[in-house]
Amino acid sequence: GGGVGLQFTRSSEGIAYLRKNNIAATYSYSVGGDDFVTSFGIQAGFTNRNIDLDKLVFADQIDASTGFIPGSSSSAQLPDISNRFYFDAGTGVNMVFRNFMAGASIYHINKPDESFTGVQSKLPMRIVGYASLKISLLSQYSYYEDDGMYVIPSVVYYQQGASQAFSAGAQLKYRSVNMGLWYRTSAQNTPDALVVSFIFDIFKNGKNGEKLRLGISHDATTSKINYTNTSGSTEASVGYEKYFPGSSSYNKFNGLRCYDFY
Template identity: 75%
Template sequence: MRKSLLLTFCILSFTAQLYAQDHIYSQFFNAPVYLNPALTGQFEGDIRMNLIYRNQWSGLGGDLSYLSASADLNIPNFGGGLGLLFSRSNEGSAYLRKNNLAATYSYSVGGDDFVTSFGIQAGMASRQLDLNKLVFSDQIDASTGYIPGSITNAQLPTVNTRSYFDAGAGVNMVYRNFMGGIALHHLNSPNESFSDVQDKLPMRMVANASWRITLNPQFNFQNDDGVYLIPSVVYYRQAASSSVSMGAQFKYSSVNMGLWYRTSGTSTADAVVVSFIFDIFKGSKNGEKLRLGISHDATTSKINYTNTSGTTEASVGFEKYFPNSSSYSKFNGLRSYDFY
């Protein structure tokens, strides 16, 4: 009961302070299409598939889990890509669910040592709430807690499902060993309300930058093998809420280890994150791989790690060339995925 009440308090507190807020992934690099639609098709190969799952604050009662799955194509004939993105979230003991299915498209321009990609995203989202799972103040006794079988006198919404159109756009640039991008999600600020009162989903801005520092004596920014240190920073802002993730990855051939520090607001500590990525195999053609990722967030905010048990993420990525593919790289092999 204590954990359930704590979870409810956390959710209500965040709702009051942050309004509607999208989830973010600690392994942002393993959810590229979710991060920025301009990253659609930006990889070596013909097809890429990514799946990431986040189980947040597993030590609390209720459910805070998030999943994103994407599949995108690299189409060299016009230097861009096409993709599909599905996202699902489950939040709280009232089973607030959100599903989003979107198509993404990117187009790239550039030369031998730089490429700039422009992306758009459009799809439909639905939001559902199980009203029977909600507990109101007139169903709680001050000494014993929840009163079994009690019925609230609160006036509940007449609908528990909301569907709406959702759109986004972004741009990403790769210049030799530097990458930077910015994306704007929910450009149309859709209404998520279950009642007649407007509850618009605020636009979410994501800005990211990475620098790939070679630790090899002989440097070649087109070479994916070797030893690298990759510092990165990602900034999120949605309505009054902001967050910054900063850290670095140490990459050696098929192994990638990362250490991150995330803030909530301007300077409030949120979590320390440790990540590991393994490329299980690399095909005979450059870029083919099966990638497994795991990370864990150690909560450093006031909610603290003892109550939450932290957050765990797992991800799977797959890049492949089609049979009889020409393996053509229009921009000299420059792709954002080289930074992860």
């Protein structure tokens, strides 16, 4: 069976409001049966990256004793452009066998140029690998059902350019509520952050996989750049999923296999 998706993401960083907006379409195709499924996916879309140049602060606007000089201007040469569009693409594979899931994905396969200055600055490919195990907390359990109570330990590995990171954690899932706690290391394998996540299904139709879900997570920095200085970072998401009859002849293909783990 196959599936399609549409994703929109937006991020904002720093006082200069470096913003990134991305819209991407996804197509996946699954093979297998009720016990084992392998899914292959491709993603393609466009990204807009922009920055407010007027809010940048340079060295000649800072006094060594008092800090930023109000009303000052800089002699620094500003970038030629503050707005950039580029195409971005990725691919991945996901495998589920009963209560075990593993997969890998590659983002930014085409290494798009993000530069504002005209000097080429390619975005390195990002490689992600992960594995999860769903453990029932109830004595009466069937992996075909999704309404029990579970602990789901997971590990995730990230690599982008010379940077690497590793996350490990667990989620507690009960029906339409999912709570998670994660630990993340930096590229130097030193503690980087604790992550708390919550996922809520506003409604869910178990027979056809239709659901509207809200998610929120917060990263609390534990590295030398401490939480007092950064206040961490917060992410929020809204997702809608629906199964279309006839897209698969298998019961567990109905938009539910990966959802069992989240």
